[in-house]
Amino acid sequence: MNARPSQAGGLREITREAVRERIAEQALILFDENGFEQTTIEDIVTAVGISSRSYFRYYASKEEAVIRDLVVGGAKLRDNVAQRLLEETPWQALHHGMRDGAEQIDARPEKWLRTMRVIYSAASLRARNLEKHLTWSALLTPLINEHLDGDPRFGDLPARTLVGRAFACLDAALASWTEANAAAPFRDAIDAAFAVRT
Template sequence: MQEDRATIAKPTLRERQRAAVRAEITAAAMELFLANGFDETTADQIAARAGVSRSSFFRHFPTKEDVVLGSFTSAGERVRDGLRARPADESPWEALSHAVALLLSSFVNDPERTLRAQAMLTGTPSLRARHLEKQLLWQDMLIPDVRARLGHTHSNGPDARARALVIAAFGCADAAIQEWVQADGDADIRGLYADALAAVHTPE
């Protein structure tokens, strides 16, 4: 274990500085997006609010959509890590549904800001499209672990079960989120998610 910790590379000063600048740009952008709307906010306005040049903004974020969705890759990794941490004797569906529930933590911890962000996400076509692209990446990230829980390997040939389970779990989360947004946050997001899970899966 000590060897493993020793071999983990620490971020360099340059990497830490880059991460700090990205965080400042993201914070500035989200303030403007939530106050003025995504389409109405320009890259120049974000750069000015963050105290960076326009060219610096685009070095860190190729598009405005990337500012909003930049953290979604790490969210997918958090779900994958959560799946791997579930007990080995849990069924694939149970382990997966618990892992995907990690995406809902901000809905409980910071509901007002999350509601505004989700309303912007679902109401902006370009953001919605990019979000769906991110979810496809999440699915590919999780499928190998679900296949392993199913006892399936590539040598067994094609098997759609793992992909179907992952798609279904994310679909349940999306359904809960959309209902929560339509209710203006006046609903139990975890209860909505549980209802969605129950609707698509019959306990064994």
């Protein structure tokens, strides 16, 4: 019996995502073992068993295989924070929204340790990671701004500052957690970073 079109389309999407994940996982292993700059796309496709043409159907560059869609994760974080703002302060909502994201890291710490080692090893990846955070900040700042009072001369400065502080906490937690080789759960590192007071 033939699958209905909607079922077939869904299966194709599942298969496509499985291939994307396989490419990304193999690329990360090669980048971590041999160096990001030293590893070529030809090395990746040989390891996965696909053609270079197939690779570019899934990823536009080596960087994209490490740091994927810039908007999707940010939209999830924004929606999470928006829901939390119904009951939490802006700072609490940012903290807890980012802490929720820590669950996927703690579920697969080895994968995320490898990912962060690779990101920290290459300037192009660090730049791409910064671009991701700027994209996510642009999604969060208007939302946070709705819940803050500030000097109208400075527009959304308080919201930009608060969101910037939150991402500084996230980055510091990731760096420390990676350097410590995941000695503690990442969610604990996030909590410790957000708890710092001067």
